[in-house]
Amino acid sequence: MAKIEILIPAMGEGITEATITQFLKKEGDLVEEEESIIEIATDKVDSEIPAPQSGKIAKFLFAEGDVAQVGDVIAIIVPDGDELGDEELVSSEPAKVEEEIVFELPKEKATVETEAKLASKTENGSFISPLVRKIAQEENVSLQELNQIEGSGENKRITKKDILQFIESKRSQAVVSEPIVAPLRSAPAPAPFSHQSYNGENVEIIEMDRMRKLIAQYMVQSKQISPHVTSFIDVDVTGLVKWRNKIKNEFLQKEGQKLTFTPIFVEAVTKALKDYPMVNVSVDGDKIIRKKFINIGMATALPSGNLIVPVIKSADEKNLVGITKQVNDLADRARVNKLQPDEIQGSTFTITNLGAFGSTTGTPIINQPEVAILAVGAIKKKPAVIETPQGDTIGIRNIMVLSLSYDHRVVDGALGGMFLKRVAEYLENFDMNRNI
Incomplete structure (x- = not known):
């Protein structure tokens, strides 16, 4: 009798297992081809497993909350109207579910x-x-x-x-039973923080979801690993704004893509990383690993309020059109939970756009194991001094603030400052006659 086994798919280098977080269908439900039936999660991303063909769900072989290995059979689908005997269902179950696990x-x-x-x-x-x-x-x-x-x-x-x-x-x-021991230098020991004064009438207790717990863990780890330093620079992007406003409708008609500022930022950062390759590194103990490829992470806010960082692979090998298409595709699929695990790993440098929410600037936390992250602030019209052959004058310009947080173990202020200035120069000197 025909039956289709649903497997945990390969999800990228280093990912060997996934947690089954939710069944989107029930046993006995009819499903269409490519309809999502199971939601899984790794330590990187949530994703959905679709039905490879239409049929009826005969059995789920794992429970919600179980961890399955890549290649494990987790569900069986049969053609509508068919039934499987108990022996056929049992034979499909992974042997390891019943065997003893030792660690x-x-x-x-x-x-x-x-x-x-x-x-x-x-x-x-x-x-x-x-x-x-x-x-x-x-x-x-x-x-x-x-x-x-x-x-x-x-x-x-x-x-x-x-x-x-x-x-x-x-x-x-x-915590209750642990004695408080006075630290050295007779400084007063901090008392354990207690929430006992709060009650259900004046507070709401919200359980962090899985992704928020991971974000919290990664942020704390990054601050513990890297001594963060942040540098700032004002950037006059008046020419860039005018060029984008002039070209965006033509770009949409020609390429079928909206041209935002993000691809332009990615392009400028990629050029600057080529100029200063020691920012495109990671640290392994007392060794510095310099990457000869440039993968740009793009921090993206999700409807849930969480954050995910899809990666533009080999950004240095793409032109502005190619970067734009990948930026839009990754951002769109991130917001509907359609990213694959290998699409959110392998970045060598990350950009986060604070300006999308109206913030002028900020001090972003490094996305480990990278050593720097760039935050772009909102573009605002401001009065500025303009140097001309006839002398200085005051004009209204489009100004934005770039902030670069970097790992002071390997990126000193001079390197961080020069890299940040080079990104600003690529944006300020953007070719207004550039064609797409």
């Missing part, structure tokens, strides 16, 4: 209990999904502690929510 915690944290093998079920019969096992490993939760958790899922399944609540309770107890 060890780092020796410096390990105890006799945490070195014990963690099976797929606790002693009291609660099922432990791969995701829960992973969280237990990362948070040093022992097998004995897992046995204490009463699973709230189907068939006593321990859910992600169950183990996170257990970990939070464990931490709270540790």
